[in-house]
Amino acid sequence: MQITVEFSGGLETAFDGNKKHVLDVPEGSSVNWLLHHMVETLMPDHKREEGKNIFLQDESVRPGVLVLINDSDWELEGEDQYILQPRDVIIFASTLHGG
Amino acid sequence: MLCVLCECRKAMLKRPKTLQPICKPCFYNVFETEIHNTIVESNLFFPGERVAIGASGGKDSTVLAHVMKTLNERYNYGVDFVLLSIDEGIHGYRDDSLETVKRNKVQYDMDLEVVSYSELYGWSMDQIVAQIGNKNNCTYCGVFRRQALDRGSAKLGIAHIVTGHNADDMAETVLMNLLRGDTARLDRCTELVTGSDDSPVKRSKPLKYAYEKEIVLYAHYKKLDYFSTECTYSPEAFRGTARTLIKNLEAIRPSTIIDIIHSGEAFVLKKKKEKKGKGSVVVKAKVEEKPVPSGGCSVPLAFDSSLGLSNRCTKCGYLSHNAVCKACVLLEGLNAGRAKMQIEGDSADGAAKNIKTLEKLALSI
Structure with a gap:
């Protein structure tokens, strides 16, 4: 099934620089699975260690990075345990960049 | 899950301050109303006042400009807002964000004044870094920005600048002053309005109680046009570490941020006794607060x-x-x-x- 991942707040620089990705993921995948899948497939090899540090902490999203699942705060959707549905749009927004 | 405020629409976010699940319209309402209350309780503006919005093109100042315009119209403050931007001369960072401010000028129908380091000082930040290297440049940038904002305001005949410092910035500053033992600045850093006798311009922070999370969500939901890239020069390690600590604490206990601000506000520096010397009186050394830009770029002096x-x-x-x-x-x-x-x-x-x-x-x- 297809889902869309978007970055904002400059987080795309931790990946390959693109702000939007359409991904094919197995049905029943959780957001936690997606996080690791993104690190493996969307980060260039030479940037993976650094990028992972910007994106993740303790195997989940680093505090200061907001996650929206279909525009809804992931804190209301079960956070990384949320099970992805077809056509979901997941937005990762860093709050850490300057104001 | 339904919004706990209107009880009729789907909750879209959890407020970090109260942990309440709320919907978008209720979120806009509480977010804007809290800022309005901050303004009214402190008589921040007077009718006919001209006020400069320190605008970087980033999320905080863009939300500030949007909310100031909205509240000014909704509650008839009668304030004349002007956008004031500083061009530090940082290629790939400020040149791009200034383009955002120029669009904001049109979107918010406000005048825009841009003051550049090159013009004022004969040095851009890029040139300064080329000369002094990658260390301490936040000090230069901070000192120059403070004066540049003052000079920009003077040029516009304005005596009041509002800046986009948010609750997370405030908590970070309180923590840094605490960790450095800078009690004089700790005493004053949470003030909504700061005027000082080495600046002709009053500065205030209407977003001081607004969480960064809510600012980012507000900008996102309202589809505001803002620029988000970190300054290309390395941030201070000390500030970065304080920031990470606050974000980690917020994840465990979201009220931490407002609680740190509360502690900072309750902190009052004990006045030093005046010593009587030989004819001379040693007055308590006063320490001026440096404005801390939201980008996290300033060693306070x-x-x-x-x-x-x-x-x-x-x-x-x-x-x-x-x-x-x-x-x-x-x-x-x-x-x-x-x-x-x-x-x-x-x-x-x-x-x-x-x-x-x-x-x-x-x-x-």
Whole structure:
């Protein structure tokens, strides 16, 4: 099934620089699975260690990075345990960049 | 899950301050109303006042400009807002964000004034970094920005600047002052309005109780046009570490941020007793607050104002307690190609050492 991942707040620089990705993921995948899948497939090899540090902490999203699942705060959707549905749009927004 | 406020729409976010699940319309309402309350409770504006919005094109100042315009129209503040931007001359960062501010000018129907370091000082930040290297450049940027904002306001005939400092920034500043033992600044850093006798311009922070999470969500939901890229020069390690600590604490206990601000507000510095010397009275050394830009780019410099009187810089005429103002001290160093100030913002004695270094430098020029 297809889902869309978007970055904002400059987080795309931790990946390959693109702000939007359409991904094919197995049905029943959780957001936690997606996080690791993104690190493996969307980060260039030479940037993976650094990028992972910007994106993740303790195997989940680093505090200061907001996650929206279909525009809804992931804190209301079960956070990384949320099970992805077809056509979901997941937005990762860093709050850490300057104001 | 339904919104706990209107009980009729789907909740879209969890408020970090209250943990309430709320919907978008209720979120806009509480977010804007809280800022309005901050403004009204402190009589921040008066009708007919001209106020500059310190605009970087980033999320905080863009949300600030949007909310100021919205509230000004909704509650008839009668304020004339103008966008004031500083062009530090950082290629790939400020040039791009200034394009955002130019679009904001049109979107919010406000005048825009841009003041550049090159124009004011003859040095862009890129040139400064090329000369002094990648360390301490936040000090230069901070000192120059403060004066640039003042000069921009003076040019516009404005005596009040609002800046986009948010609750997370405030908590970070309280924590940093606490960790550095800078009690004088700790005493004052949570104030909504700061005026100081080395600046003709009043500064205020209407977003001081607004969580960064809510600012980002507000900008996102309202589809505001903002720019988000980190300054290309490395941020201070000390500030970065304080910021990470606050974000980690917020994840465990979201009220931490407002609680730290509350602690900062409740902190009152015990007045030092006046010592009676031989005919001279040693007045408590007052320490001026430096505005901390949201980008996290400034080593605060303590300032000894025991003279008690405002003087003018002999070089540029800017308000200064010393014969030469801080910006001119730094400029002299740059121009002489010998900017060798060792400012150890990360060390425990950072603030005290800064004053000494600056004073020495001022004397040697």
